[in-house]
Amino acid sequence: MKRWLLLLLLLVAVPVGAVELDLRGYFTPGGLVYGRTCADCLVVFQERRVAVTAEGDFIIGFGRDAALAKELLVQSADGQVHHQQIQLEPRDYRIQRIDGISQRLMEPSQEDLERIRREAEEIAAVRQQFNVNRNFLESFIWPLTGRITGVYGSQRIFNGEPRQPHFGIDIAASTGTPVKAPAGGVVTYLHAGMFFAGTTLVVDHGHGLASTFLHLHEVLVEVGQEVTQGQIIATAGATGRVTGPHLDWRLNWFDVRLDPALVAGEMPN
Ligand SMILES: [Zn+2]
Numbered sequence: 500m501k502r503w504l505l506l507l508l509l510l511v512a513v514p515v516g517a518v519e520l521d522l523r524g525y526f527t528p529g530g531l532v533y534g535r536t537c538a539d540c541l542v543v544f545q546e547r548r549v550a551v552t553a554e555g556d557f558i559i560g561f562g563r564d565a566a567l568a569k570e571l572l573v574q575s576a577d578g579q580v581h582h583q584q585i586q587l588e589p590r591d592y593r594i595q596r597i598d599g600i601s602q603r604l605m606e607p608s609q610e611d612l613e614r615i616r617r618e619a620e621e622i623a624a625v626r627q628q629f630n631v632n633r634n635f636l637e638s639f640i641w642p643l644t645g646r647i648t649g650v651y652g653s654q655r656i657f658n659g660e661p662r663q664p665h666f667g668i669d670i671a672a673s674t675g676t677p678v679k680a681p682a683g684g685v686v687t688y689l690h691a692g693m694f695f696a697g698t699t700l701v702v703d704h705g706h707g708l709a710s711t712f713l714h715l716h717e718v719l720v721e722v723g724q725e726v727t728q729g730q731i732i733a734t735a736g737a738t739g740r741v742t743g744p745h746l747d748w749r750l751n752w753f754d755v756r757l758d759p760a761l762v763a764g765e766m767p768n
Pocket residue numbers: 649665667668669747
C-alpha cells in the first residue's frame with residue numbers, strides 16, 4: 500500500500516506553448532489521475548472526450564488490466580495539440596479462495612441468469628451517466644473503518660473454481676454499522692435486492708466518478724438526493740452473495756473499475 504501512496508507524488512507538468520497540463524494521482528492500474536489544463540482545452544483519453552470544468556479540472560482512470568503505456572491528447576482553443584505519454588507502474592493481484600458458496604450462487608438457474616444480466620445492464624447504464632457536480636475533487640475518506648477482508652483486483656476462486664476478479668474493497672462490519680459518503684455527490688441508483696450485490700446504492704461524485712456500496716442492510720437516502728462527504732447514507736449488512744456482514748465499496752470512472760483504496764489512502768485506526 501505504501502508504494503502506491505508514493506505514486507501520488509508523481510507529477511507531470513508541461514508548459515508546452517499554449518497547452519498547459521498538470522497530472523497527479525495514481526499512475527497504476529486501478530488508479531485515478533487528476534488533471535488540470537486550460538478551461539477551453541479539448542481533452543481526449545482512450546477515444547473518450549473528457550469533460551473539463553470551468554477551472555480546467557478533469558479526471559481519468561485506469562482499469563485493472565490496463566495497458567501500461569497510455570496517451571492523453573490535449574488540444575488548445577487555437578489548435579495546438581499536445582500528446583502526453585503516460586506510463587503506469589505495474590501491480591500484482593492477490594488470489595483469494597472462498598469456499599462454502601451455495602449451489603444456487605455457483606450455478607444460477609436460467610431465471611436467475613436472466614435476472615443477473617438485467618441487473619448488470621441496469622447498473623452499467625447508471626455508471627455511464629455524466630453528472631456535472633465536482634465532488635470528485637474532494638479528498639476521499641473511508642466510508643467506514645474495519646478489517647479489510649477483500650481487496651481490489653484479486654483473482655477469486657469460489658469452491659475451487661476460478662471466477663471474476665473482485666473489484667471492490669471489502670471491509671468487515673457488523674450489520675447496522677453506519678456507512679458514510681466518502682465524498683459528496685448525488686444518489687443515482689438504489690436497488691433493494693440484487694442477486695449478487697444485495698441492497699445496492701450508487702453515489703455519483705461527478706465527471707463519471709461513482710461509488711457503489713453493496714450488501715447494505717438499510718439505505719437512508721433517496722435517488723436524486725444530494726449528499727455531503729461524511730453523511731451517513733446507509734448501514735452495512737449481509738444482503739446478496741456474502742459469507743458474512745461487510746461493506747463492499749466500489750469506485751468507477753464510467754465503466755472503468757478503479758481501486759477505492761488508492762483514493763481513500765491509509766485507513767485511520
Ligand atoms: Zn466484495
